[in-house]
Amino acid sequence: xxxxxxxxxxxxxxxxxxxxxxxxxxxxxxxxxxxxxxxxxxxxxxxxxxxxxxxxxxxxxxxxxxxxxxxxxxxxxxxxxxxxxxxxxxxxxxxxxxxxxxxxxxxxxxxxxxxxxxxxxxxxxxxxxxxxxxxxxxxxxxxxxxxxxxxxxxxxxxxxxxxxxxxxxxxxxxxxxxxxxxxxxxxxxxxxxxxxxxxxxxxxxxxxxxxxxxxxxxxxxxxxxxxxxxxxxxxxxxxxxxxxxxxxxxxxxxxxxxxxxxxxxxxxxxxxxxxxxxxxxxxxxxxxxxxxxxxxxxxxxxxxxxx
Numbered sequence: 001x002x003x004x005x006x007x008x009x010x011x012x013x014x015x016x017x018x019x020x021x022x023x024x025x026x027x028x029x030x031x032x033x034x035x036x037x038x039x040x041x042x043x044x045x046x047x048x049x050x051x052x053x054x055x056x057x058x059x060x061x062x063x064x065x066x067x068x069x070x071x072x073x074x075x076x077x078x079x080x081x082x083x084x085x086x087x088x089x090x091x092x093x094x095x096x097x098x099x100x101x102x103x104x105x106x107x108x109x110x111x112x113x114x115x116x117x118x119x120x121x122x123x124x125x126x127x128x129x130x131x132x133x134x135x136x137x138x139x140x141x142x143x144x145x146x147x148x149x150x151x152x153x154x155x156x157x158x159x160x161x162x163x164x165x166x167x168x169x170x171x172x173x174x175x176x177x178x179x180x181x182x183x184x185x186x187x188x189x190x191x192x193x194x195x196x197x198x199x200x201x202x203x204x205x206x207x208x209x210x211x212x213x214x215x216x217x218x219x220x221x222x223x224x225x226x227x228x229x230x231x232x233x234x235x236x237x238x239x240x241x242x243x244x245x246x247x248x249x250x251x252x253x254x255x256x257x258x259x260x261x262x263x264x265x266x267x268x269x270x271x272x273x274x275x276x277x278x279x280x281x282x283x284x285x286x287x288x289x290x291x292x293x294x295x296x297x298x299x300x301x302x303x304x305x306x307x
Contacts, residue, residue: 023111025089029082030115036078040071047230050074059231066178068267109286116282120275127268134261138222138254145220150193150202161223161250166195167204167215171239173232174208179263180270184256188232188249190241191219200236201244203228205252221250222257 043051044067054074055065138159148156148163168190175186191202195214204219228247237243251257 025082025085026111026115029079029086032082033075033079034119037071037075040074044071044230047233052230052234055231056234065176065231068180109282113279113282113286116275116279120272120279123268123272123275127265127272130261130265130268134258134265137224137258137261146223148202148223150191155225155246156223156248158224159222160220162218162220163191163202163250164218165202165216166192167206167217167219168192168195169206169210169212169214171236171241172206173203173235175229175232177229177260177263179267181263181266184259184263186229186232186256188228190236191250198240199242199244200247202248202250203232204250205256207252219250221252222254224249224251224257227251227257227260 039049040051043049044055047055051070051074054070055067058065058070146156146159146161148161150163150165171190173188175188177184177186185208186205187208188203188205190200191204192200195216205221225248226246227249233243233247249257
């Protein structure tokens, strides 16, 4: 057992060219990048950790958040050690062995195809799942409307709802959600039972052109739990409000409530498309490699001038 371990360590260190192992670092880097991206996406949903800290910096300097670019850039930065190691070992192998033979190149291309196919398939499946989850928000038909009591501690169900209370129109919160295929400007106001309270649990989506004065009225829409963007929650907390979680947003329409999931599905579908395009180009490249004749080494004729 110890002898096998020492042999494996020797291969990892790299002696002769055929001992310069690269595949373990490639797979370890892929697993690490997937883990980092998953943690960042969870932090983006919950608005916590590193993502929330960077988001606050973006709001402070750019007045908006770039979620996709944030996740991709941090994942690439934290995966940089694996990229450097793989690049160095590829260069080291090339120096020791020279240009790889065709059989070895084909084996390498099969590994590259797998590295492209796995994330493409996962991204496509997640895009489809998010798409149908988005369509399930609010359902496809009219449902019974739930009456919400702002003084009750019970959790209301997601769906069409109606309630009556104070809309703090002078406390508008503005948030820009940006995707690859467009952006949505979300504007909400707190919905409270007493106009003097600073404790907020419900928010209502409004039009930017509505009145600036607080109003006591009946509102109706599509209620969604934990839908308030973390940036807006932080904005209201910095303004002196106490946010009672879980929060709820009363959207004006199904389309508005479905937008975040549809945007995420579109981003994943586009990523899967790019990987699929890469797979198609890679397949064409491998076919062209197979059609190339194998070059045999040319023996130089013996003689005084060829020595």
